Amino acid sequence: MKLYISKIFLLVIVFTQLSCVKNPFDEFEEGNWNNERSILTIKFENQVGKEQITRVDDQIGTIMLGINTGAVADLSSVKISSLVLSYGAEASAKSGETLNFENESNSSTITVNSPTGKSRVYTVIAEPFEETILGTYTVSNLIVYGGTGPEYGGGGVTAMTNKPWVWLPSGGPEAELDNSITLALDGFTDDGNSFGKITNDAGEDNRYADFQQVAFGNYPATDLNGFYRKIPKEEGTWLRNYATGIVTFTFADGTTTTGQFIEGAITEDLGNGTSKTVENYAFAFNLIGTDDWNSIYSDYDKFVKRPRRYWVDLEKVD
DSSP states (O other): OHHHHHHHHHHHHHHHHHHHHHTHHHHHHHHHOOOOEEEEEEEETTTEEEEEEEOOOEEEEEEEEEETTTTTTTTTEEEEHHHHHHHHTTEEOOOEEEEOSSSSEEEEEEEEETTOEEEEEEEEEEEOOOOTEEEEEEEEEEEEESSSSSGOOOEEHHHHHHHOBOSSSSSSSGTTTTEEEEEEEEEOOSSEEEEEEEEEEEETTOOOOOOOOOOBTBBBEEEHHHHHSSOOEEEEEEEEEETTTTEEEEEESEEEEEEEEEEEHHHHHHEEEEEESSSSEEEEEEOOOOOOOTTTTTTTIIIIIEEEEEEEEEHHHH
16 A cells, blocks of 8 residues: 555656746747748848848848839839748738838938847938830941951951842841830839830831851852851840849740840950940840851851851930
């Protein structure tokens, strides 16, 4: 009997001790450990580029981003399309709500509170952005930099139409010079890159250039549309990546080309005493040819074998 009572007494002591042990997950569930109060990602309607989020210290943070002012009717009411916070945090603004950037500094604030009650105030600065690629342009020239051994004088910058004997007598590069190119904005990707539609109108002659090099001398005829048909005929789409500066054109058949949009008067130093000046606007494309020392100094070498860079010079009309 005494042994039985002793066992019961021991069991009572064990259960009493267990009941006094704190659940190791209680503190996690109560959030008493969690002082995090961060904005991980934020997106706004008509945002351009990726936001730059900085936690300055325990109390202050900054967020820099661009807003396409051409698509926003009122900067006093810019909608948050998504907002992701650190675990358990709450913010003074939510997805679907708006912030007011209609002030001298184009800024607003969001306060983020941790589960323990600590706060960090983020200053959100919305830099006004206007997509400059939009509009209608006329094609003013087609220029190629090419040649084997530019360090030996083999490189040169040449307007295609200055060498008419290289191309088909009708429908060569000159057919492109009355074309007009229009770029319209359709929207922005999740990464903040702009995209839209490109229309390449054939102009009064209703022709597009067929980049066919004719046979001349010892050089065979060669189809060069793979090098020089960089902008879609009729209609296609464009995408402008602001991290890389690259514009991607997509053709009706799904193929793509990539280049740069050059704005304003600049001169590119190509090395070896060679340069190219863009007077207004241009799309520029890097080309990959093959050195041909047997054809050095020839037009065939510059256009066919070793083209290096290609510019579609533009003038803006609208």
